[in-house]
Amino acid sequence: MSIAFYSSDDNPVAALRALQKALPDHEVLDWQQVTKPADVEYAVLWGVPDNFFNRLTAIRAIFSWGAGVDHLLNNSNLPDVPVYRLIDAGMADKIADYVLYGVMGRHRNFNAYARQQTKALWQPLAESSNADYRVGIMGMGVIGSRIATRLTTSGYSVAGWKRTPTESPSIQIYHGHRQLEAFLEQLDTLVCVLPMTEQTRHLVDHRVFDSLPVAAQFINVGRGDHVVESDLLAALDSGHLSHALLDVCAAEPLPAEHQLWHHPRVTITPHIAGPTQEQLSAQQVAEGVQRLSIGGVPEGLVDRSRGY
Ligand code: OXD
Numbered sequence: 001m002s003i004a005f006y007s008s009d010d011n012p013v014a015a016l017r018a019l020q021k022a023l024p025d026h027e028v029l030d031w032q033q034v035t036k037p038a039d040v041e042y043a044v045l046w047g048v049p050d051n052f053f054n055r056l057t058a059i060r061a062i063f064s065w066g067a068g069v070d071h072l073l074n075n076s077n078l079p080d081v082p083v084y085r086l087i088d089a090g091m092a093d094k095i096a097d098y099v100l101y102g103v104m105g106r107h108r109n110f111n112a113y114a115r116q117q118t119k120a121l122w123q124p125l126a127e128s129s130n131a132d133y134r135v136g137i138m139g140m141g142v143i144g145s146r147i148a149t150r151l152t153t154s155g156y157s158v159a160g161w162k163r164t165p166t167e168s169p170s171i172q173i174y175h176g177h178r179q180l181e182a183f184l185e186q187l188d189t190l191v192c193v194l195p196m197t198e199q200t201r202h203l204v205d206h207r208v209f210d211s212l213p214v215a216a217q218f219i220n221v222g223r224g225d226h227v228v229e230s231d232l233l234a235a236l237d238s239g240h241l242s243h244a245l246l247d248v249c250a251a252e253p254l255p256a257e258h259q260l261w262h263h264p265r266v267t268i269t270p271h272i273a274g275p276t277q278e279q280l281s282a283q284q285v286a287e288g289v290q291r292l293s294i295g296g297v298p299e300g301l302v303d304r305s306r307g308y
Contacts, residue, residue: 001041001058003289006031007065008047010276015065018282019044023289042292044285046071046276053077061292063285065276067091067143069302070196070223084300085308089284090277092143095193095221096150098273102245103151103189106217107133111243111267130155136187138204139194139222140166140173141308143274147191159183163199184211189219196223197307204228209235215242221273224250229260236265247273 003026005016012030019028034040037055045052046065053059054077064072064085072078105111109125116123133156137144140160148171151158160166160173161183167173174183184190190212194200205228209218218241220227229250235241245267249260252271260266288298302308 002027002029002034002036002039003042003044004029004031004034004037004040004056005044005065006048006052007045009271010046010065010278014278015044015276015282018278019285022279022282022286026289042289048072048075050075050077053079061288061298063288064300064302065281067274068196068223069308073302073304073307083302083304084288084298085302086276086281086284087300088142088146088280090280091274092146093150094277095143095274096146098221098247098269099147099191099193099219100150100154102191102217102219103133103135103156105245105267106189106243107156131157133157133189134159134187135189135191136161136183137191137193139192140168141193141195143221144191144193147193159186180208181211184208185213187212187216189217191219192222192226194222194226195308196225199307201225202228204232206231206234209241212241214240216240217242218244220244220246220248222248224248224252233259233263236263241265243267245269247271 003023005012005019005028007015016028016030038057040056041058041060043059044063044065059079059081061081062072062083064083067086069083069085072083108127112125135151135156135158137147137160140162144160148158148160158171160171161180162173162175165175192204204226209231232244236244243265247269248271254261254268261268291298
């Protein structure tokens with residue numbers, strides 16, 4: 001029996017090497033080398049084509065090579081076996097760094113200074129204290145909580161929002177649609193790090209943008225489909241939003257002619273906020289495989305009805 005690896009994005013050589021090292025007693029194969037698909041017991045996957053599972057008749061479990069599982073749950077041929085996702089595996093710190101960078105870019109005027117430099121303009125700009133700068137995080141799972149810790153450590157005022165109620169000893173967490181407006185109306189930067197589910201698809205629309213104070217910033221490290229992009233563009237055009245830092249877009253790669261590329265208030269990065277960390281991710285998959293081999297349940301079991 002073997003373990004197959006497939007990723008539409010990541011470097012298969014580095015990922016395979018890490019998986020082979022972490023699972024020395026197993027045959028770990030790049031999907032291209034699999035000659036007997038009926039022998040594949042476990043698959044470690046990112047972004048597989050719809051017909052991928054057709055010949056995997058003996059598959060027992062699937063590991064997502066990422067924190068998100070929308071790429072698997074959207075596959076209409078996904079077999080009825082447990083799916084596990086990466087929990088942190090080094091991504092949370094990377095994403096927290098990215099968000100801190102985005103918050104500071106706006107709060108400390110670094111974006112504005114980059115524009116001033118194009119005009120050789122030496123002009124200090126006013127800035128508030130970190131404690132007066134308010135950041136809200138939509139999605140308070142492992143990654144959202146790490147972002148909150150990183151920002152509070154830097155002295156920012158942070159609040160969170162979740163669909164369901166949660167307690168947090170350190171920050172205020174709003175929940176549900178009824179508390180969304182109260183959460184949004186106090187923010188200087190809104191960060192989206194929600195899981196992608198049917199309930200969160202297009203949740204960030206004109207109502208969300210309208211509830212933010214004028215000149216707020218939006219950072220998306222969740223999924224492009226959390227956002228109604230036409231509403232985002234309208235909020236940027238009107239100046240209601242001063243800036244959007246987008247690591248994810250509804251269409252990836254973002255088509256060259258897309259308006260978001262060319263909008264003066266938008267910064268785009270190509271879905272790099274939390275790159276999969278090969279060693280840590282392979283270690284987590286290996287622990288999962290070991291637990292399954294003794295009848296245990298690996299970390300990161302996905303609840304398909306919840307969507308993550
Ligand atoms: C992930 C991602 O889900 O990189 O891991 O988007």
